[in-house]
Amino acid sequence: MATRISWIVSLAALCALRFSAGPAVAEDKVLFDFNNEPEVKAFANIDVYALREAEAKAAIEAAAKTAANPATAPVYKPPASMPSEPAVKIEQSTAGAGGKRSLTLTFAGGRMPTISAPSPLDDWQPYKGFAADVTASRTCVVVFRAMVQTSKYGTGYNEGVSRWEFAARLTAGRNAVVAPRPEYADRLWRNVKTVQAYMLQPQEGEVITIDNIRLLETKPKTTSPFNAAPPPPQGAYKVLGADLEVKDVDELADKLKDKWVKPEDKGVEQVEAEIQTHYEKLKKDHPKAVLVLLRDGQKGYDPAKADTAFAGWEDAGTPSHLPMSLTLACFANAGKSERIETCFRNRPGFLRVDLSSIPKGAAILSARLVVVRAIDMGNNWQTKPTMFVAEPCNRPWQECEVNVFEYASGKFWNDYAGLTWGDDGDCTAVFLAHGPSAGKTLSLDFTQAVKYWTDGTHANQGFILHGSPKYVDYLNIFSRECKEPKNRPGLAVIYEPNE
Numbered sequence: 001m002a003t004r005i006s007w008i009v010s011l012a013a014l015c016a017l018r019f020s021a022g023p024a025v026a027e028d029k030v031l032f033d034f035n036n037e038p039e040v041k042a043f044a045n046i047d048v049y050a051l052r053e054a055e056a057k058a059a060i061e062a063a064a065k066t067a068a069n070p071a072t073a074p075v076y077k078p079p080a081s082m083p084s085e086p087a088v089k090i091e092q093s094t095a096g097a098g099g100k101r102s103l104t105l106t107f108a109g110g111r112m113p114t115i116s117a118p119s120p121l122d123d124w125q126p127y128k129g130f131a132a133d134v135t136a137s138r139t140c141v142v143v144f145r146a147m148v149q150t151s152k153y154g155t156g157y158n159e160g161v162s163r164w165e166f167a168a169r170l171t172a173g174r175n176a177v178v179a180p181r182p183e184y185a186d187r188l189w190r191n192v193k194t195v196q197a198y199m200l201q202p203q204e205g206e207v208i209t210i211d212n213i214r215l216l217e218t219k220p221k222t223t224s225p226f227n228a229a230p231p232p233p234q235g236a237y238k239v240l241g242a243d244l245e246v247k248d249v250d251e252l253a254d255k256l257k258d259k260w261v262k263p264e265d266k267g268v269e270q271v272e273a274e275i276q277t278h279y280e281k282l283k284k285d286h287p288k289a290v291l292v293l294l295r296d297g298q299k300g301y302d303p304a305k306a307d308t309a310f311a312g313w314e315d316a317g318t319p320s321h322l323p324m325s326l327t328l329a330c331f332a333n334a335g336k337s338e339r340i341e342t343c344f345r346n347r348p349g350f351l352r353v354d355l356s357s358i359p360k361g362a363a364i365l366s367a368r369l370v371v372v373r374a375i376d377m378g379n380n381w382q383t384k385p386t387m388f389v390a391e392p393c394n395r396p397w398q399e400c401e402v403n404v405f406e407y408a409s410g411k412f413w414n415d416y417a418g419l420t421w422g423d424d425g426d427c428t429a430v431f432l433a434h435g436p437s438a439g440k441t442l443s444l445d446f447t448q449a450v451k452y453w454t455d456g457t458h459a460n461q462g463f464i465l466h467g468s469p470k471y472v473d474y475l476n477i478f479s480r481e482c483k484e485p486k487n488r489p490g491l492a493v494i495y496e497p498n499e
Helices: 002-020 037-041 048-065 249-259 268-285 324-329 447-454
Strands: 029-032 044-046 089-093 102-108 114-118 129-136 140-148 164-170 173-180 192-199 204-216 237-239 244-246 290-294 313-316 339-341 349-353 363-372 388-392 406-408 433-435 441-445 463-467 476-478 490-496
Touching: 037 089, 102 192, 129 140, 129 164, 140 173, 140 204, 164 173, 164 324, 192 204, 237 249, 244 249, 249 388, 268 290, 268 363, 268 441, 268 490, 339 349, 363 447, 363 476, 388 441, 388 447, 433 441
Parallel strands: none
Antiparallel strands: 029 204, 044 114, 089 102, 102 204, 114 192, 129 173, 129 204, 140 164, 140 192, 237 244, 290 490, 313 349, 339 476, 349 463, 363 441, 363 490, 388 433, 388 463
């Protein structure tokens, strides 16, 4: 009898411990297993563009009703034309099924054709993650979305954060896609009305299968690539030109903050004058030294082609950022923009400069990167030990195609924004250059960076310029498309030919 009582007491204690942590979930909750035909028929194509426009119209009409002066009230103007997506063919099949049946989607192209179904469960809050099994024929990106009662389809910030989305990078074959419970589950996983899915830029005739869409009882140990910002590289970043290894740019800023002094606010002309002065000093010991300024539209970059203007820069911004609902609202390329954000690593700016005009075997004596601030936002450079770094990229990114998912059209980063390192990493855990931010211009010692690409051991795939989140300075710079040539990115290199 004593043993039985002890067992009952232990069981009661275990139950009390389990339930004291909050609402208990007995097991994973399957939302759709597609074994029954009604589950398949519940999904239908939706026109996201039309829904987005309807929301915009309703907002303008509501503002007009409350306007103090009807004569100045906003008036809705429908767009001259509106994008449309080709319909997705929705079928039940046995392909890729973990059970009896699965959902098969056949695409006819498009940008993000979307299907939707009512959610069989409206309160997802007790669950710790979302998962589904998706089979694809190639590396691609598939997105799942939950729309709650107050969610919007718009691309603005408020509309974006009103819904929950996650993207998963798939490989050919069957993929277990997993996302963690969102931080704001009380808002994004409560009163869920519809479950939606789409594929980014599917090919015509492409087929994927989806099965076992479910909510997870326990927090997932790993999540799919692309649905959250990955952690820093294992190990450390090597800081070229310094006897330092750091885990990230914040640690580098911490290590050097005691040496920080408020930078002088210098214009391009002043920086270039200082480069010229430095060149004259170097020539005393290196009389054959050559100074070239690599800037699009600038002549004299090649002593043998004095009248030819340089045209060797490529640059592109990525205007999207987390949360994923905002990323997916504006994940497009920004390679033709006149400005590039270079502030945060998870929405990087890519830059690359052609160094082929520097003679092979030349000794790199000095180099300096000069970029010009385009937007006067946040003057932390005056008050904090800010830190910016250049990180080498390993992928042949295309200026007018790169975004946080792809380095070229149909060619995907290993993870979000190229945030992978190591063997076959998107980037290398090296800081080619580093230094504090400044006012009108950011000027970094780029000597080690030029040596890195001209020593014959590293392909020049350009670099990502980004800063310390801990000592953040919002740095938005002019790109090579800037109409004023002097404000375009420039690289001054002083080298000695190997003759």
